[in-house]
Amino acid sequence: MSISSRFAVGIHILALIEINKGGVSTSEYLAASVNTNPAVIRKIMGMLKNAGLVNVRPGIAGAELAKNLSEITLLDVYKAVNVVQEKELFSIHENPNPQCPVGRNIQNAIGPLFEIAQTALEKALGHVTIEDVVKDIIEKEKLNH
């Protein structure tokens, strides 16, 4: 199992919109960089739009960031693209046997523990911004010249 690449693609899109600030970031343009289909980009873009991270309008070419670069964290993107539901990173088997002491308590015993772990993950994502990613990309570019 692994978390959908929608998350990585979402980050890619936001970073590219920023770096392409002079030009027009159409879904076709973004799709060419990600190497996927424009419809996939438009779907993800719709999610980013709903989360208030980008501005896009029907009929009008190009997308823009709706917030300051430094105000968009990876956690924002992660939540926007809906790769993991609230409290449901880990799945717990349903219908354990209520006749058994372990069966009737296991869900309540491990649920909170799983939440703690998921929260630790999300907190880590909250500490990184798209600005950090963009700066890192620019840095890596310089090193290869």
Add this chain to the structure above:
Amino acid sequence: MSISSRFAVGIHILALIEINKGGVSTSEYLAASVNTNPAVIRKIMGMLKNAGLVNVRPGIAGAELAKNLSEITLLDVYKAVNVVQEKELFSIHENPNPQCPVGRNIQNAIGPLFEIAQTALEKALGHVTIEDVVKDIIEKEKLNH
């Protein structure tokens, strides 16, 4: 997406083996508590065995813990049952466009960030032992009497 319930079932199995210490924990017995098929239990048990967490032998009924309760963390179980590969909790889109500055650097830019988040998750799991889970289950049992 969500992490396979093999993880939750693995925890369930270990806790039940402990609580059923007096009796014989066959795959059929464990399956009845988890509410699944004995073959599913045997498969997971094989993984726990490979990780050195339980002792089971062909032909001999019952499983035992191979370590002290307090020495088995949730992280041990998580790794044993192989629900997430090393460094691969988050998937990153393959073949981004190398002609684009973002495309050619995105993987190296976000890979390490994803690792940090995954490590935070795993660290949280490493702080909890099966003993904690068993104690919690016993506690919850008392409260309901």
Add this chain to the structure above:
DNA sequence: GCAAGATGTAATTAATATGGTTACAGGTAA
């Protein structure tokens, strides 16, 4: 030795999720 009963493991299946693709409705601007 052999029957009974357990574990080990492979093959199959249904259900679900993902990402790609196509198609088209609807909006915008020249």
Add this chain to the structure above:
DNA sequence: TTACCTGTAACCATATTAATTACATCTTGC
């Protein structure tokens, strides 16, 4: 009106999960 874009639904191939069935193999008791 034309050209081009976004929004979105429908469909498909593929992968994964958990359940199920089946059977080989091992151990013990007799």
